[in-house]
Amino acid sequence: MLSKRRDTTFLKDLDRSKRKLETLQRVMVDLREKIYDAKDILADCQVQSRGKEEEEQVSKGCLKCFAPSDLPFQYRTGKQLREINEKIAETKENIRSYLGLSMLAQPNTADSYNDRWSCPDVYDHTQVVGLEEDTKKIKQWLLEANEELLAIGIIGMGVVGKTTTAKEVYNDAEIEQHFERKMWVSVTQTFKEEQIMRSMLKYLGDAGMGDDRGEPLRKINLYLQGKRYLLVMDDVWSSDFKWWDRIYDGLPKGNGSSVIITTRQREVARKMRVTKPRIHQPKFLSEENSWLLFCKVPFAATQGECLHSELLDVGKEIVEKCKGLPIAIKAVGGIMLCKYLAEWRRIADYFRNELNENDNSVMASLQLSYDELPPYLKSCFLCFSLYPEDCVITKEQLIH
Structure with a gap:
């Protein structure tokens, strides 16, 4: 074969x-x-x-011979x-x-079998690079808050790092000590007001919901009364903000409590009572930070250090085409993990061709990551379409 x-x-x-x-x-x-x-x-x-085998077990003691049948x-x-x-x-x-293909792209045994980079057992996908100034600024706003309810907006195009920035702040040790209660709510495009309040109650230790529409909001108010709390409303799209007005009016004010809103639209942040001085827009990663983030993925086994000079030019060409977008850098970096030198060159050429047709580094990197999957995993990948947006998936269920 x-x-x-x-x-x-x-x-x-x-x-x-x-x-x-x-x-x-x-x-x-x-x-x-x-x-x-x-x-x-x-x-x-x-x-x-x-x-x-079953026939042989039945005929124990018989001379085993080749069956002409x-x-x-x-x-x-x-x-x-x-x-x-x-x-x-x-x-x-x-x-x-x-x-018109003269030959199929494949590793050459002369230069690749001895140049395969060692793979770590586990790569930490939560590693963040280049957001230190962003998180520092937002932390300072939160720690100095003395308004009745400070609203902070993190705005920008998709995949620029809004949610990542908010998570870095949310999980920060100093913020953990500063706030007595914390809640994280993912607001999908098809959200319901009841779902948002149920999510808030879950973080407050109460998974129950009353029959009356106002009951969950009264419970939330009771849990938060007299406490300093932080609420993150992640990925807000809605143009109708009556739901937010009702929740906002039902929340306790004062004590330095704050809400962080991540959204793609400045108008959304404004309608959710974020003032202009408290709007933050993450920037694209610098050339230096882009390379640093990339190296943390394929070179995780060497603590993010590229030890092979022949990969520098290929890797930096790829990183440059990602245009400072973290998701594109991580996606392409993940593809390069455990690849041969010849495969690095092939993938770099393919990435270049994709960008020539569609100047979108995010879509090109995601398309590339899908194309590099083996055929049997491409079919498995379709299983994700069965789950609703922002659904938490257990790995055991997904494997099954």
Whole structure:
């Protein structure tokens, strides 16, 4: 059979091409049908093997000999596998000629098998770089608050680091000591007012909800009365703020209590009573911090230090094209983890081509991370579509 490495690389290249060449979609279907046929044959072989083992157990003490009845099955199976291999090889040659591909991208044993970087058992995805000034400024606002209820807005385009900044502040040790109560609410585009109050009560140690609409708000007020609290309303989109007016009016005021609102729209923050001096807009990462964040992912085994000079130029070219966006940097960095030098070059070329067609480093990096998944994980990835937005997923459930 064709080697597993070459087959996997071929399917990856074909997956990328089919998005640009609709005529290849049918070929992809045919290829996968051939793979399914091969799996069916292997399943038949397993069934045949188990049946033979049972026969041998029944005939204990008998002289074990080759059964002539196996010959037709072996001949038929061998012929089917040869036909499948021939069809796959023919399809690959036709597509290579059609696309003008002189050779499929794959690691070269001469320069890659000895240059594979060691992989750590665990990479910490919570590592943050370049937000020290952002968190320092917002912490200072919170610690100096003496208004009836300070409202802080963190605004900016998607994936610029609004939620990450808010989490850094929320989990800070000094903030933990300063506030007696803390609540984090993810506000989706399809939120309900009752869901928001239920989430607040959960952080306050009360998962129950009354029948009366005003009951949960009275409970929240009771839990927070006389205490300094911090409320984070993350990712607010709504243009109708009657729900917020009701919650805001029902919250205790004073004691330096504060609310942090993350949103993409400045107008949303303004309508949620954030004043202009208390609006913070995270900036893109600097060139230095972008490289530092990138190195923490593929070089986690060496504490974020690139020890191989041949990777510097390739890595810095990739980081430059991420334009300081943390999610793009982490996504591409994750792909490079445990890759050969030849694969770094191939991925850098592919990333460049994606950006030439669509100058969006976030979408290009996410598309790249999906394309680099093995085929069986691409199917598993679809399972995420079963879960609603901002749903907490246990790893045991997802694995099952």
